[in-house]
Amino acid sequence: MSSPKYAPKSFAKVPADFGKRNEIPWNDADSLLDSDRLAASILQHRYAYKIRSRIAELGMSLATYSAQTAQTYDRNLKILGGNAVMRLDFVTEAERLLGHILNGGDGLAASSPGDHRTRQIPSGTPNVVRVVHGGSDCNAGIGHLG
Structure with a gap:
């Protein structure tokens, strides 16, 4: 590198x-x-x-x-x-x-250690990307850090 x-x-x-x-x-x-x-x-x-x-x-x-x-x-x-x-x-x-x-009141999705499956984000939320991981759909938010 x-x-x-x-x-x-x-x-x-x-x-x-x-x-x-x-x-x-x-x-x-x-x-x-x-x-x-x-x-x-x-x-x-x-x-x-x-x-x-x-x-x-x-x-x-x-x-x-x-x-x-x-x-x-x-x-x-x-x-x-x-x-x-x-x-x-x-x-x-x-x-x-x-x-x-990636959480903390900043609108980004929260998760627990090891949880890389579904991160729920309300529908209609701007700046959201859908990711497929291991055959499961995941929602990952993009926004501002708090």
Whole structure:
């Protein structure tokens, strides 16, 4: 895998806080490209914080969680710390293993650990994608993180 052109934590005023505190201050973007990367970094930070918090809620260590994922401990540490760019499948894997990553009053579907079957979303809800997984239809919401 190639190296990212930026580290998401580089947009944080205190890079060491990336993924570790709920709210952190951010640097300003100097260009349109940096503006896009800043927005992506903020999203990654929010997911990283939710994933770290959920691991702690479940009484797990990052090493224990990593043993269940497709990534190594070191790779998870880089992603959650903002040293590497997070992919969407990282988030969906965390949702499957930990649950409650994609919910929280933000209109996204909730699930329990291991529940990758049906996530109910009210009909007529905007920004909904239908996914087929293992022969079952699943609803996966797309929206704003809370």
